[in-house]
Amino acid sequence: MSPGTTIFEHMSGLARAHGAVNLGQGFPDFGWPQDVIDKAAAALTGAASQYPPMRGIPELRQAVADHYRAHQGLELSADEVIVTSGATEALAAALLALIEPGDEVLLFQPLYDSYLPMVRRAGGVPKLVRLAPPDWKLTAEAIEAAITPKTRLMVFNNPHNPAAVAFDRGQLQLLADACVRHDLIAVSDEVWEHVVFDGRRHVPLMALPGMRERTVKVGSAGKIFSLTGWKVGWLVAAPGLAERVARSHQFLTFTTPPNLQTAAAYGLGKDRGYFDDMRAALQRSRDRLAAGLVEIGYVPLASQGSYFLSVDLPVSGIDADDVSFCERIVREAGVAAIPVSAFYAEDPVRHVVRLCFAKADATLDAGLEGLARAR
Numbered sequence: 001m002s003p004g005t006t007i008f009e010h011m012s013g014l015a016r017a018h019g020a021v022n023l024g025q026g027f028p029d030f031g032w033p034q035d036v037i038d039k040a041a042a043a044l045t046g047a048a049s050q051y052p053p054m055r056g057i058p059e060l061r062q063a064v065a066d067h068y069r070a071h072q073g074l075e076l077s078a079d080e081v082i083v084t085s086g087a088t089e090a091l092a093a094a095l096l097a098l099i100e101p102g103d104e105v106l107l108f109q110p111l112y113d114s115y116l117p118m119v120r121r122a123g124g125v126p127k128l129v130r131l132a133p134p135d136w137k138l139t140a141e142a143i144e145a146a147i148t149p150k151t152r153l154m155v156f157n158n159p160h161n162p163a164a165v166a167f168d169r170g171q172l173q174l175l176a177d178a179c180v181r182h183d184l185i186a187v188s189d190e191v192w193e194h195v196v197f198d199g200r201r202h203v204p205l206m207a208l209p210g211m212r213e214r215t216v217k218v219g220s221a222g223k224i225f226s227l228t229g230w231k232v233g234w235l236v237a238a239p240g241l242a243e244r245v246a247r248s249h250q251f252l253t254f255t256t257p258p259n260l261q262t263a264a265a266y267g268l269g270k271d272r273g274y275f276d277d278m279r280a281a282l283q284r285s286r287d288r289l290a291a292g293l294v295e296i297g298y299v300p301l302a303s304q305g306s307y308f309l310s311v312d313l314p315v316s317g318i319d320a321d322d323v324s325f326c327e328r329i330v331r332e333a334g335v336a337a338i339p340v341s342a343f344y345a346e347d348p349v350r351h352v353v354r355l356c357f358a359k360a361d362a363t364l365d366a367g368l369e370g371l372a373r374a375r
């Protein structure tokens with residue numbers, strides 16, 4: 001792997017080179033809403049393709065506020081929404097805006113790939129709390145031990161990639177308590193908010209007492225509409241915080257393609273049935289992959305949300321670390337997967353491999369055939 005290249009590009013590159021079934025990088029190969037795509041196409045040919053306003057088109061900013069009121073009970077105004085080019089840009093804008101050189105930033109391992117480089121680029125000093133399988137539990141003691149008088153910010157991801165945990169209110173309360181006690185801002189990456197299973201309801205960190213004014217909530221149309229390449233995201237935050245983040249957003253991308261914004265605004269207004277059906281389809285795929293894995297002798301960990309489930313290698317009787325297993329199976333068994341150690345900056349968990357189940361049945365079955373050969 002060339003130094004500094006994200007694991008997603010590395011594994012998808014290997015998958016292309018070896019003609020492997022790609023269960024690595026998280027993107028669906030089925031199930032996107034054609035009407036949202038049609039809306040984008042019509043908006044591309046039918047409207048001006050000039051710079052939209054820096055904070056996003058009014059229709060999308062209002063649609064985000066309305067969507068979170070309807071689905072998560074948040075009271076937000078459109079003024080508190082900033083549209084970004086993917087959640088990745090929202091995270092970058094927030095971290096660049098809110099971190100001063102030398103500030104300590106609380107992060108939780110396993111880490112989504114962009115957090116640590118962006119915290120460092122902003123001059124922040126990462127302080128890591130380590131979560132580990134099988135339950136990936138937060139504890140008040142571990143959070144408290146990582147906080148010092150220099151800590152200004154925490155970055156949290158819920159539902160979590162790659163742990164596939166939908167943290168409940170009790171776990172989130174530990175984070176909120178720490179933020180309130182130590183006067184921290186929380187950047188809450190909630191891109192998987194609609195992808196939770198088994199009847200769970202997503203709890204936004206912003207909804208906890210004391211968090212409304214100190215949380216930057218990040219979302220992504222890519223995940224909500226199974227259109228990951230669109231890179232339309234947003235953040236919502238109280239006006240003072242949103243203002244600060246807007247100042248860095250204006251010099252990162254300034255804006256996001258207007259036709260995709262129009263289509264995202266339309267999609268966010270879909271009725272509940274759309275979101276329920278999406279979750280149900282992904283839950284069926286999760287269950288198909290999990291059952292198939294068990295049949296061929298792998299032991300999957302629980303997946304409460306996201307596109308991912310992981311397997312525990314030693315418990316599955318495989319005597320290899322995650323990186324060598326993934327490097328071998330993409331070449332020899334024609335299946336790409338992601339080693340979970342790639343999400344750790346120190347003291348990695350090396351025995352767990354992440355698989356993406358957001359795939360058509362035929363893709364999952366082909367992946368399972370490869371994984372059976374890999375044993």
Ligand code: PMP
Pocket residue numbers: 026085086087088089112157160161189191219220221222223228231232233
């Ligand atoms: N955060 C997390 C936790 C993610 O899993 C992803 C993508 N899978 C992103 C951010 C990036 O989202 P986007 O493609 O909208 O930039």
Ligand code: GLN
Pocket residue numbers: 008009024025026027161
């Ligand atoms: N978030 C996706 C994943 O976890 C990948 C995003 C990317 O490739 N940058 O697989």
